[in-house]
Amino acid sequence: MLSSSARITSRAPVSSAARHARSAQTFKAFYATIRSLRQAYEPPEPDDLEPSEKDFILSLLRANPSLRDTKSYLASFGPRPQPPQRPAPKEEEKPLPTDNAVVAQAETKPPDIKPSPSPVVASILNPVYRRTALVKIQAPFTDRQLESIARGMVYLEKLGLLSVIVVENDQLPKGERGERASLMDETMRVVNALEGQGARARPVLGAVVRLGPKPGDEDSTEPRDYILPEAHTFPSDLVHIRSALRAGEIPVLPPLALDSFCRSVRVDANDVIAALVRGMGEAAALDSSQFHGDESPSLFPDEIDLTPLRLMIITREGGVPSYARQGLPHLLINLTSEYSYIRETFDPRWKPSHPTALSNLELARTCLAFMPPTSSAVMVSHRSPSHLIGNLITNRPAVSSSLPHALLQGNRKLTPHTPTLLRRGLPIRVVRRVDEIDKAKMKVLLEQSFRRELSEEAFWARMERDLDFVIIAGDYAGAAIVTREPCPEGVPSAISPITYLDKFAVLPSHQGDGTVDFLWVALHDETYGLGLPFSANPNGGKEGKGEGRDLVWRSRADNPVNKWYFERSTGHVRHGDWVLFWCDAEVRLKTEEGRRANAGLSYLMDWERGRLQTWCDVVMKIPSSWKPKN
Known part of the structure; x- marks a missing residue:
């Protein structure tokens, strides 16, 4: 809710110019408030600091680290725990000194002992x-x-x-x-x-x-x-x-x-x-x-x-030009799986500007x-x-x-000077049969990621019947499991079967190292992004060839990951204790937009009618993969 405007404390008459300025400010404030629903909050500049200090603090705030980011930073740079100090040995009780002994002690110069700094002072001096x-x-x-x-x-x-x-x-x-x-x-x-x-x-x-x-090095036989x-x-x-x-x-x-x-x-x-x-x-x-x-x-x-x-x-030069963004930089590169493809798709026209x-x-x-x-x-x-x-x-x-690629294309933050982040990354591969999955490793991945016990017999029986494909990152460091859920008779072919994201899991040890983004990009290329030229990444799947389909998934309403899902989905709808998310097939969106002369999709299309109800009816009936909690 927008805050009420401030009270005018002065009784002096307000000129028309002042009213116009205030009106402009009010409009800007309203516009900024609406924009803040989609954009990260950027705090105002503190005025009591030097310019360089302002820039430093603002850069920290603009980084907008999550709780996981903060913990990771402190793990690398925070003060290390000191070993417990041994208790000082108790001194034996001595008789009280006599008057002569007191005089002798006063004449004796105490030893030159430097007091050790307190732990608080030490932490401030070396934070x-x-x-x-x-x-x-x-x-x-x-x-x-x-x-x-x-x-x-x-x-x-x-x-x-x-x-x-x-x-x-x-x-x-x-x-x-x-x-x-x-x-x-x-x-x-x-x-x-x-x-x-x-x-x-x-x-x-x-x-x-x-x-x-x-x-x-010449004698080394290690593969690299x-x-x-x-x-x-x-x-x-x-x-x-x-x-x-x-x-x-x-x-x-x-x-x-x-x-x-x-x-x-x-x-x-x-x-x-x-x-x-x-x-x-x-x-x-x-x-x-x-x-x-x-x-x-x-x-x-x-x-x-x-x-x-x-x-x-x-x-x-900035970052590495990307074939998926018409020469604007790559944002994140998985060197293990993308290095060769990036070199092959490097346009010779980029050479003069990025030598x-x-x-x-x-x-x-x-x-x-x-x-x-x-x-x-x-x-x-x-x-x-x-x-x-x-x-x-x-x-x-x-x-x-x-x-979403459309959001990236229109993002004003993307410029030729946007940096490229590079990670060693993991190999990404796509498998389409249950017998190609290491069930033991998959079980460990799912249970550690969701912190629940898998109902193995029922889960694998469903996979044998409905599995579409699985994207696996590394040695089961992460996985995206996609199924094809049949719909009741009479449902239009554009909706049935439903491409359903059954599980999206990453080991806790790999959360925050880029594996989540690598997996989701591969998931995009195999489902709702399929058919577009920038979805031809060599991840072992269809390499961009085929027709994209809507991707649907559900999540508990109290799942903390939902904020991440909101940013990547086309839309969502609440259904009791669940939230249903979906990503529209991007090729179809582009086709429909072209038919309407780039007017944008602002009303319900024929192929969308009944779609949400069908998704809710089918997806909400999918049985749980987990054993009941005790």
Whole structure:
């Protein structure tokens, strides 16, 4: 309900101009209120802060983290629990001192003992557990652009993420005279920009990586789907980076490496970054192996976890162009299942505006192979420093890739500078027969996801009869089970049978790592998005060939996931304790819209009549898959 307008406290007459201004404000307030039903709330700016501090706080608020996002952030950066302190030994009772003893104690100087700080003070002085990120700054940039980039690095440092920056200059040809001096100048420009934003930065002008594969890589027979770095580093080579991070300084490196003659030569920045990601991860593992018992690196305030948590590629180009959005960036990329297809569908016309998109895509795939499974990479434009905060706190794309395609197409937030989030991801496959399903693993997935006990005999009997297909992510980390529900006789063929989403499940350990979005995009491509060119992802299914069908599912009215369903469905209707959701087949919507000269669908079409009643009659009679709760 809209709030009543404020009372006018002044008795002075109101001019027509003032009334017009107030009327305009009232209209804007009403319009903003209506828009807020669909858009995230953006709080007003606080006026009592410095501009940089305002930007930082607003960037935090715009990130709009969920409870899961907040818990994940605190798990990575929050203070670590300290081991319980041992109780001090009780002192034996001593007789009261005599007068002479009191005088002697007063003349004796007490020992110089420094009081230990209280836990509250210690937590304020050292509020977060510091982690590291590898950052590629793909110059050249103007001073103003570098200022924007440096501001983003400072924001991340405030949140506990310390950056290790490698500077590249695409417009500096290799082998030219003065090449090294130009690289040093570009590195110092970045250092000066960081210090101009209040950060402490340290130029590391010597080479910290070595050319060539790491000893032993040639003999490795492990299967891998990434290209090994063309350089390597050892833990002893990271002394300057470790020293800078311990001192709270941001190390900034030029793309240099030592060759076999110990000469410092310029190499591709991607090779330096890939070598550092691998080397820093190995150094962090070595650090952890040196602690014993209850000790851990987090108990030592000067120690930094060198394991790279994020890879950030900052360019003038922004993200990777998408075939599904007419050249606007991909929002979220599952590298395991989409890497080859993205390369194959990269339009040559994008090459002039995105000359390094594919090489950076390959860099992300190589680096994420050496980073923790929860890590991500982000390709971002210099115009979007606030997106770095959103990525750090939520580890999600700026706009969810699983939203309805029509909404994504018309979303004003999507611009050429929208960042692309990249995850190592999981393989996605589609199976269409029950005997292709690992029933034991599926049972574990469903029961852990829904926290209920599966009624196995009845569930699998229904699957044998009605199964359409199952989308499986990884080794049963997630699954979407779709059935074809028969309708009573006389129901139009456009409605019968019903394509019903019976189960949509993701293991708790994979919730928040992109698996949910990967699954839903694959579900879209196999059901209501089928038949459109952007649904041709190689997920083992129909690869875009066929005719899309309406997708229907139900959810308990008190299910906390319903907010997510509301955003992705075409519509919903409440039915007792349930909510029925559906997604209209997108090809049919486009056809009907074309017949009406793009006037939009504002009234009930012939093919929709009786549809909701049929869905409710059939779907609400589907038996539960769970055993009764005790």
